Amino acid sequence: MKEDHDDLRDKTDEAIAEYRAKRGKRIGDWMQTHTGVFYPFDPRPEEVSEIDIAHSLARIIRFLGHGETYTVAKHSLLASRMVPTEHAFAALIHDAAEAYFGDWIRPVKKALFFLVDGEMTPGYVVEQRIHSAICRRFGVDADMPDCVKRADNTLLATEARDIMGGQRVPWAPMPAPLPEQITLSTVSMDEFLWLKRFYELRPDIDSAKVHDTIPCGPPPPEPDLEPSVGDAVKLCDRCQHWKASVWGLDMYCNISRFKRCVFEPINPTPDELRKIGAI
Numbered sequence: 001m002k003e004d005h006d007d008l009r010d011k012t013d014e015a016i017a018e019y020r021a022k023r024g025k026r027i028g029d030w031m032q033t034h035t036g037v038f039y040p041f042d043p044r045p046e047e048v049s050e051i052d053i054a055h056s057l058a059r060i061i062r063f064l065g066h067g068e069t070y071t072v073a074k075h076s077l078l079a080s081r082m083v084p085t086e087h088a089f090a091a092l093i094h095d096a097a098e099a100y101f102g103d104w105i106r107p108v109k110k111a112l113f114f115l116v117d118g119e120m121t122p123g124y125v126v127e128q129r130i131h132s133a134i135c136r137r138f139g140v141d142a143d144m145p146d147c148v149k150r151a152d153n154t155l156l157a158t159e160a161r162d163i164m165g166g167q168r169v170p171w172a173p174m175p176a177p178l179p180e181q182i183t184l185s186t187v188s189m190d191e192f193l194w195l196k197r198f199y200e201l202r203p204d205i206d207s208a209k210v211h212d213t214i215p216c217g218p219p220p221p222e223p224d225l226e227p228s229v230g231d232a233v234k235l236c237d238r239c240q241h242w243k244a245s246v247w248g249l250d251m252y253c254n255i256s257r258f259k260r261c262v263f264e265p266i267n268p269t270p271d272e273l274r275k276i277g278a279i
Contacts, residue, residue, distance in 0.1 A: 026039050026042045027039065029041075033049070034049075034051060035051050036049065036052070038052070038100050040100050040101055040126065040130065043129055043132075043133035043134075045133050045137035046137070048137035050198050053093070053134075054194045054198065056099035057072040057073035057096070057098065057190075057191075058071050058073040058188070058194060060098055060099075060102070060103045063163065064105055067165065068163045070159065070184060071190045072098055072103055073190040074182075075155060076093070076094065077193055077194050078182070079092070079094060079151045080092040082155070083147045083148055084147060089138075089140060090141075090145055090148050091147075092194070093138070094144055094152065100130050101126065101127050104123060110124075114126055128142075153175055154175045154178060155178075156171075157175055157177040159182065161177050162177075162182040163182065
């Protein structure tokens with residue numbers, strides 16, 4: 001194994017493609033995602049989906065759940081609003097690799113190694129490969145701008161105060177936290193707002209094209225919605241699935257138990273978002 005395989009960190013895209021052709025198979029096992037499959041140890045841009053990223057990041061809780069229920073999607077959304085417009089997209093996806101790799105806390109990530117194709121590979125290298133594939137998928141530079149790093153650390157300081165209840169022992173040196181308190185929102189709202197921000201920043205990526213690649217199937221014969229979700233039920237105009245009006249926003253689609261139909265334009269007003277604590 002060692003004779004015909006150098007560390008892929010140092011290989012060009014062409015060399016990696018040649019290596020894959022030589023082996024004739026993918027590296028590592030695959031994982032099932034919200035819409036398809038992905039190989040964490042053999043990431044390819046064509047298998048990256050913003051739908052998967054939004055769905056996953058909105059269900060990953062920061063700090064291993066030891067604070068408030070605060071998602072990586074919300075963290076990324078806030079970061080995208082703290083940097084100049086030209087770097088907002090980079091901020092929005094700066095933790096997108098965690099959708100395919102998980103949110104390892106910093107003390108663990110520093111010591112993390114994986115056996116990848118017979119070789120021990122640092123966890124940060126695995127994560128960086130995934131990040132690079134995501135950036136190639138969306139046509140952006142994989143190097144994180146300094147302003148995104150500053151926003152990330154400023155949010156970390158703010159989260160220490162608002163999400164973790166303060167620092168019981170001193171954390172690493174960080175900038176001053178934001179003066180505003182972080183407002184928590186629901187998992188579903190975080191997913192919705194992350195994806196909405198994504199398409200705002202990248203209008204060149206047409207979400208309708210994704211809809212054509214994901215089979216929706218027929219709508220259920222009867223609406224299957226819990227009473228707490230709401231009683232305003234109708235069919236999604238695009239995929240004809242049942243959806244419910246939640247918090248006054250049409251954002252749920254019963255493809256399979258409350259998966260939101262992201263393909264219909266949703267434009268809540270700032271007043272609506274403030275009412276439910278989303279901004």
